[in-house]
Amino acid sequence: MPKSIAIIGAGIAGLTLGKRLQTQANVTIFEKSRGLGGRMxxxxxxxxxxxxxxxxxxxxxxxxxxxxxxxxxxxxxxxxxxxxxxxxxxxxxxxxxxxxxxxxxxxxxxxGLANHMARGLEIRRETTIGSLVSEENGWQLRDQDQRDLGRFDLVMSTAPAPQTARLLPQAFSGQAALVQAxxxxxxxxxxxxxxxxxxxxxxxxxxxxxxxxxxxxxxxxxxxxxxxxxxxxxxxxxxxxxxxxxxxxxxxxxxxxxxxxxxxxxxxxxxxxxxxxxxxxxxPAGEPFLFDPALCLGACGDWCIGNRVEAAFQSASALADLLTKILAEG
Ligand code: FAD
CATH class of the missing domain: 3.90.660.10 (Polyamine Oxidase; Chain A, domain 2)
Structure with missing residues (x-):
């Protein structure tokens, strides 16, 4: 049974991650806006x-x-x-x-670039992730009105660092780096x-x-x-x-x-x-991406590396490299 992965955000980082992982896992991207591309x-x-x-x-x-x-x-x-x-x-x-x-x-x-990358990806637009609720071996995602958006094995946030810090639990090992960015x-x-x-x-x-x-x-x-x-x-x-x-x-x-x-x-x-x-x-947070293997939570985006579209791509690519390996090992 392939793992289910929720990606928060359909900017360049979220779409890069989604594209890289879609053949190995069931990927769903949640985007709060109607349009794709985030700050692009x-x-x-x-x-x-x-x-x-x-x-x-x-x-x-x-x-x-x-x-x-x-x-x-x-x-x-x-x-x-x-x-x-x-x-x-x-x-x-x-x-x-x-x-x-x-x-x-x-x-x-x-x-244009986001729309190009989005082809073939499952993206739930106009859906804001409000909270993550810990479940046995996974996370339940809820929107801002506490509506259940499904259960996922792994959750990756690409929202800007301050928003990711609020979404992910205090126990997330990357919290200190999130605050640093x-x-x-x-x-x-x-x-x-x-x-x-x-x-x-x-x-x-x-x-x-x-x-x-x-x-x-x-x-x-x-x-x-x-x-x-x-x-x-x-x-x-x-x-x-x-x-x-x-x-x-x-x-x-x-x-x-x-x-x-x-x-x-x-x-x-x-x-x-x-x-x-x-x-x-x-x-920047000073790390290419953040990942907590015990909690199955991760985060990436430009704020990990620097103020550029390419930095967002690189951060997501680095996280995708690791996740690809983990998923391949089962
Ligand atoms: P984002 O594009 O911010 O994507 C994050 C996504 O997450 C967004 O779509 C957001 O709506 C979504 N999201 C957030 N919270 C939630 C939630 N709770 N639930 C669901 N979805 C959520 N870079 C350059 O290289 N050259 C430039 O000239 C340049 N100029 C810039 C000018 C401005 C005014 C701005 C704002 C940025 C500029 N940048 C520039 C920076 C560039 O836009 C970013 O580095 C890059 O787009 C970041 O991509 P990202 O995917 O990391 O984040």
Whole structure:
């Protein structure tokens, strides 16, 4: 009888784990959102498309490059942008020193890679895991309303470290490492426009006290042509303002955007803000993954290794290597 494994989260880590384990075990992925991809997030509003989480990623390891090539061939990934200059003021751009390395985006949206990886996996969307109840030789999963979601031999969480720490029991051997990992927040401003602004770049880092990065999202491959901007705040500024009134946050980000680009976007037809309480890894857990063989519980994600899409993939791949071995030994 194959083992049953519950994976919490359908971001890149959860999907990597699911894909690797699906031939050896009965795998069910639980995802609280409707869409897949976690922080590789996209949304469509009023014919505008915004990737409001990760903007692009690189592939430095052989294994990740293999996945990237496979997804490129399937049309789920594309290269973008060619350069990321630094914007210091209106029309002032410092050239990008790292143009040699390919950067990738999901196609036709950032969620493209997750949707590609999800094929053939059993995923229960819009299902938030609220608690784990210990049973003889396994775990019963419950949603936030205490509804029974089934019994599983093993449970792997890929939720950001603070959320995983709350879900897994205190007895979990990885609790100290979970507490060690630190993620910082971020605000993302989404601006939908009538006409494309002449900014002179597809994406730029921003030298500013409030903003860190902006992308002309509509220049990414496969997106609708309607001009759309995605603007990230700095993490330290977000941390100081996470509980602030969101219209005040929006106004401060628009004012900073005006001072850096010279354009007042306040009359744009679409303005929206997304608040990420756990966006970027400030301090990783320092272990490639966490696994407690006695409790049959594990955890992985970017927060184990570093602040990158590829780190989430590597963390899940390392945990999958171990679980594959354990499952093969029976
Ligand atoms: P996640 O993507 O967070 O996946 C975890 C999943 O678990 C989520 O889907 C969540 O909904 C789900 N979940 C959580 N709790 C529960 C629960 N109780 N029940 C069910 N499901 C649950 N990386 C780059 O490489 N390049 C970038 O340019 C970049 N920019 C970024 C900008 C922003 C604003 C943000 C937020 C992130 C950025 N990152 C970037 C980081 C990158 O997005 C992450 O490293 C990567 O996506 C993490 O993947 P993951 O699978 O580990 O976690």
């Amino acid at each position: 997030a996209s949304r469509r509003r009023e014919n505008y498309a915004f990737d409001h989480g990760a903007q692009y990623f690189t592939a430095r390891s052989e294994r990740f490059r293999t996945l990237v090539i496979e997804a490129m061939v399937a049309g789920s990934l594309a290269e973008w942008p060619t350069a990321v200059p630094k914007l210091t003021g209106p029309g002032h751009l410092a050239t990008d020193a790292r143009t040699g390395e390919a950067r990738y985006v999901g196609a036709p949206a950032m969620t 630190r993620l910082s927040g971020c605000f993302t401003l989404m601006v939908g426009l009538e006409f494309a602004p002449q900014l002179g770049f597809e994406a730029a880092r921003i030298d500013d006290e409030i903003l860190s990065f902006m992308a002309v999202n509509s220049t990414k491959p496969g997106r609708p042509r309607k001009p759309a901007l995605v603007v990230h705040s700095r993490n330290d500024w977000a941390e100081a303002n996470l509980e602030s009134d969101q219209s005040a946050v929006t106004e401060q980000m628009l004012a900073a955007l005006e001072s850096r680009t010279g354009v007042n976007f306040r009359q744009a037809p679409w303005i929206d803000l997304h608040r990420w309480p756990f966006a970027n890894v400030e301090q």
